[in-house]
Amino acid sequence: MPRQIFQLRISLSGVRPAIWRRVLVPGGYTLDRLHRVVQHAMGWRDCHLHSFEMDGVQYGEPDPDGDLPVLDELDVRLEAVAGKGSRLHYTYDFGDWWEHDLVVEDVLTAEADGRYPCCVDGERAGPPEDVGGPQGYLVLLAALADPSHPEHRSMRDWVGAGFDPTAFDAGRVSTLLRRFC
Incomplete structure (x- = not known):
């Protein structure tokens, strides 16, 4: 049977303008590997x-002392829980609470010479780690955009001069995905 490739649209919730990625991922990937795809994307x-x-149903890294039942993401393959039109909810950083909507837009047959995973489209840079979730990111964007903002200099120093919230490079993301996922 030919290998199935899932076309996923990953959208970050609570942020405008929208930050999103379209990735092609083997259906045989475990949810743990899908987590790495979202991270690098x-x-x-x-x-x-x-x-x-x-x-x-919750999937993740089970905590033997945790109160919530979580199925081990290492034991679950994407193709076992999703198909075309399926939606998965992914939350990263339970302090900042970054919510993502993952939609399976299509299920394709792998191309013989295709390299997966890969990123085929998207918009805008992902927010920096530990910025304070969607609200903190909005504060960062406002401070960066206004040189007279009281936090402009400190935010620019914190995020680094190279951060451009409008920048996105699908080729660079694909390279990272193939190297680390």
């Missing part, structure tokens, strides 16, 4: 906890 460094939710 958004430019994050996997510094915080995360979870997936689909149809009321």
Whole structure:
């Protein structure tokens, strides 16, 4: 049977203008590998906890002392829980609470010479780690855009001069995905 490739649209919730990615991922990937895809697609460094939710079922790294039942993401393949039109909810950093909507836009047959995973489209840079979630990111954007903002200089120093919230490079993301996922 030919290998299935899932075309996913990953959208970051609570942020305008929209930040999103369109990625092609093998259906045989475990949810743990899908987590790494989201991390690299958004430019994050996997510094915080995360979870997936689909149809009321939580997937992630089980905590033996935790109160919530979580199925081990290492044991679950994307193709086992999703198909065309499916939606998964992914939350990263339970302090900043970054919510993502993952939609399976299509299920394709792998191209013989295709390299997966890859990023085929998207918009805008992912927010920096530890910026304070969607609200903190809005404060950062306002401060960066206004040189007279009282936090302009400190925010620019914190985020670095190279940060451009409008920048996005699908080729660079694809390179990262193939190298680390």
